[in-house]
Every structure is written in C-alpha cells, then in structure tokens.
Amino acid sequence: MKAVVSNKYGSPDVLELKEVEKPILEDNQVLVKVHAASVNFGNLVLLRGKPFLARFAFGLLKPKYSIPGGDIAGRVVAVGKNVKQFQLDDEVFGDLSRSGWGGFAEYVAVPENALAHKPANMSFEEAAAVPMAAVTALQGLRDKGKIQSGQKVLINGASGGVGTFAVQIAKSFGAEVTGVCSTRNLEIVRSIGADHAIDYTKEDFTKKTQRYDLILGANGSHPISAYKGALSPNGVFVHVGGSGAQLFQTMTLGPWISMTGSKKMGSLLQRANQKDLLYVKELLETGKVKPVIDRRYKLSEVPEAFRYFEEGHAQGKVVITM
Missing domain, CATH: 3.90.180.10 (Medium-chain alcohol dehydrogenases, catalytic domain)
Structure with a gap:
C-alpha cells in the first residue's frame, strides 16, 4: 500500500x-x-x-x-x-x-x-x-471548563480547526458565544453560530470591559495575566492551543492563580476516547455541529x-x- x-x-x-x-x-x-x-x-x-x-x-x-x-x-x-x-x-x-x-x-x-x-x-x-479537533473542543469546554447554559463564553482562535468546533459545541450547551478571529474569518465565525465576532487586528478583547465566564484559548499569544483580567470573578480559562510561551505560563502560573483566587486557569491535553467521539457524532447527526x-x-x-x-x-x- x-x-x-x-x-x-x-x-x-x-x-x-x-x-x-x-x-x-x-x-x-x-x-x-x-x-x-x-x-x-x-x-x-x-x-x-x-x-x-x-x-x-x-x-x-x-x-x-x-x-x-x-x-x-x-x-x-x-x-x-x-x-x-x-x-x-x-x-x-x-x-x-x-x-x-x-x-x-x-x-x-x-x-x-x-x-x-x-x-x-x-x-x-x-x-x-x-475527531481530534471536535473532541478537544468538547473536553476543553465541558470537562475542563465546566460550561453551563447562559454563560458568556469566548473562543480565541475561533476560525481554526478546534475553534470552529468550539463555537458550535458551546452554542449546543446554550452559551452566549463570542469568537475572536482575523478580519477575513469574521463571516465564517458568524455563519457557524457565534453571537459576537471580534476582529483581533482591530480590537483586543482583553482590554475591553466585557468579562467572560469561560475562555477557551485555541490560538493566540496573550499572556496569562491578560486572560485572567478578561474573566468574570469565578471565570475559567482553558488553554488548548496557542504560543509556547502562553502554554508555559498556563502550566506554571495557572495552578498558583487557581489556588489563590476564585478564577481557574489550566491547560488541556486531549485524550481520544470512543465515548466522546460518539457524543460528537450525535451533534453531527442532529445538525448542531458541522x-x-x-x-x-x-x-x-x-x-x-x-x-x-x-x-x-x-x-x-x-x-x-x-
């Protein structure tokens, strides 16, 4: 072969x-x-x-x-x-x-x-x-992020492989979803269900007044302190992709921030399993995710x-x- x-x-x-x-x-x-x-x-x-x-x-x-x-x-x-x-x-x-x-x-x-x-x-x-991208998004949002209906959720890197699934899966949980992407990807992010789309070439979401209950970092290079500032008082940040420096900060500083305050910050290592693949399959078959x-x-x-x-x-x- x-x-x-x-x-x-x-x-x-x-x-x-x-x-x-x-x-x-x-x-x-x-x-x-x-x-x-x-x-x-x-x-x-x-x-x-x-x-x-x-x-x-x-x-x-x-x-x-x-x-x-x-x-x-x-x-x-x-x-x-x-x-x-x-x-x-x-x-x-x-x-x-x-x-x-x-x-x-x-x-x-x-x-x-x-x-x-x-x-x-x-x-x-x-x-x-x-499989890999959708299950990563699912595990990041549901298992690590503890997503709940009605929460304000932000996906940084919303137009990439994991990000496009994360936007749709977050919507399937009943969240209000904001997607961050470049100018050329705004329409894609809106078309898959994002309630709001932020063009990172024109706006920095970490410097806006809006706070989020859950942030999934699928791309980007913001320092962990910037993500922390964009979280609501009991918010959760989950790193699933982005710069190496960002991953290092999340792994080293994240546990300290999580232990000493009400905000939780951590990274996800995706683990393939059939149960989660079947969960995603149901979302695909019902048209909630594509x-x-x-x-x-x-x-x-x-x-x-x-x-x-x-x-x-x-x-x-x-x-x-x-």
Missing part, C-alpha cells in the same frame, strides 16, 4: 510517499481502507519532535510512529475475531492518536474502541475533519498540506483525500 512515511524529525520535507506493507490485523482490530484523513497540531508535533518533551512519548531520537495521521474516515475491509462493534463494509471514522497513528496511508489497522460509525449525513472528507473544511490535498501532497497548516491561517480543517 502507499503511505506517507517519516523516519526522522524535521520539516515537511522529511515526509516521503512510499510503498509499505499493509498492516497485519490483530484480534481486536479492524482493517480500514482510508478514504480521507486530516491534519492536526498533534501531527505537527509528531513531525518536528517539538516541543522536546513530546519526544518522550513519540520517540527520543526519531519518530516511534513512522506513518503520521490521527484522524481518519473510511470503510471496514476486514475484522479481527474478537471485534463486536463493526463488520465488513461499515463506514467509520476515528482518532488514532492513542493507537499508533498511521492515518496517512491507504489502509490502517485500528482497535475497535478508537472508531465510531460515520455519521450518515457526512461525507468521508467531512467525517475525517472531526465541520468547516478549508483545503483538500491528495496523499502525495501531504508535505504541501503540512506547510500550509504550519502557517497557522487555515479556516477550519485541512483534509487529505485518498
């Missing part, structure tokens, strides 16, 4: 399209013919080996997982003898980040608990855009897809089609 392979850390130039052996199926796995995949920040960490601490999970000197790609959608072509949830020809989607990655390939062997049946109202490309796809690339164009993704200006998700 064809697959995109990376045997060393580096730029997108280290990615090569090669012929490799088709995966050998284990008893608890299904073999999926991949129809589409998508690019996420985790793929970038796996490619570059940065931040360095990530190498303790991904391989110290070279990538432990030579085929990147977390999010996939495709069709089941074989099932292990212990598999109970899926059968031949089932259309599925899922996140492989806890089961060896490998999504940028024509076939992948996947534990059944990493998958869910693809929403019937979604194409393979749309479904592949969902993926926003910016660009589509072929498997042979994965290096180009990574270069575009690294620029940080994608409107929604970048998808790989097989």
Whole structure:
C-alpha cells in the first residue's frame, strides 16, 4: 500500500510517499481502507519532535510512529475475531492518536474502541475533519471548563480547526458565544453560530470591559495575566492551543492563580476516547455541529498540506483525500 512515511524529525520535507506493507490485523482490530484523513497540531508535533518533551512519548531520537495521521474516515475491509462493534463494509471514522497513528496511508489497522460509525449525513472528507479537533473542543469546554447554559463564553482562535468546533459545541450547551478571529474569518465565525465576532487586528478583547465566564484559548499569544483580567470573578480559562510561551505560563502560573483566587486557569491535553467521539457524532447527526473544511490535498501532497497548516491561517480543517 502507499503511505506517507517519516523516519526522522524535521520539516515537511522529511515526509516521503512510499510503498509499505499493509498492516497485519490483530484480534481486536479492524482493517480500514482510508478514504480521507486530516491534519492536526498533534501531527505537527509528531513531525518536528517539538516541543522536546513530546519526544518522550513519540520517540527520543526519531519518530516511534513512522506513518503520521490521527484522524481518519473510511470503510471496514476486514475484522479481527474478537471485534463486536463493526463488520465488513461499515463506514467509520476515528482518532488514532492513542493507537499508533498511521492515518496517512491507504489502509490502517485500528482497535475497535478508537472508531465510531460515520455519521450518515457526512461525507468521508467531512467525517475525517472531526475527531481530534471536535473532541478537544468538547473536553476543553465541558470537562475542563465546566460550561453551563447562559454563560458568556469566548473562543480565541475561533476560525481554526478546534475553534470552529468550539463555537458550535458551546452554542449546543446554550452559551452566549463570542469568537475572536482575523478580519477575513469574521463571516465564517458568524455563519457557524457565534453571537459576537471580534476582529483581533482591530480590537483586543482583553482590554475591553466585557468579562467572560469561560475562555477557551485555541490560538493566540496573550499572556496569562491578560486572560485572567478578561474573566468574570469565578471565570475559567482553558488553554488548548496557542504560543509556547502562553502554554508555559498556563502550566506554571495557572495552578498558583487557581489556588489563590476564585478564577481557574489550566491547560488541556486531549485524550481520544470512543465515548466522546460518539457524543460528537450525535451533534453531527442532529445538525448542531458541522465541520468547516478549508483545503483538500491528495496523499502525495501531504508535505504541501503540512506547510500550509504550519502557517497557522487555515479556516477550519485541512483534509487529505485518498
């Protein structure tokens, strides 16, 4: 089969399209013919080996997982003898980040608990855009942020992969949502349900008088003190993406701020799980959430897809089609 392979850390130039052996199926796995995949920040960490601490999970000197790609959608072509949830020809989607990655390939062997049946109202490309980003948004808002109906919620980086899902998921919880993005993305953010949209090139939300019950930082480089100032007295800030300096501050200063005052500040490390994927699937099927796809690339164009993704200006998700 064809697959995109990376045997060393580096730029997108280290990615090569090669012929490799088709995966050998284990008893608890299904073999999926991949129809589409998508690019996420985790793929970038796996490619570059940065931040360095990530190498303790991904391989110290070279990538432990030579085929990147977390999010996939495709069709089941074989099932292990212990598999109970899926059968031949089932259309599925899922996140492989806890089961060896490998999504940028024509076939992948996947534990059944990493998958869910693809929403019937979604194409393979749309479904592949969902798992990692949508579950990150869900866990950040619901689990870490403790979102409640009627709260004022701000999404910083509202037009990106996680941000576009966060706006819609926050609305599904009954929140009043403000999205922060650049000028060219204002209409996208409004079109997915944001009640208010702030153009960060013209306004700094941290310097306005409005205060928020929950802020999800999916992008940006504000210092943690600025986020703290924009929170209501019992507000919560959750970092899921943004500058390295911002992450460092959240991890080091966040616990102190949380212990010494009424405002809570922390970061989220997304954990793929089937239960949350099924929750997101229901939102997709009921039309409460829809993926926003910016660009589509072929498997042979994965290096180009990574270069575009690294620029940080994608409107929604970048998808790989097989």
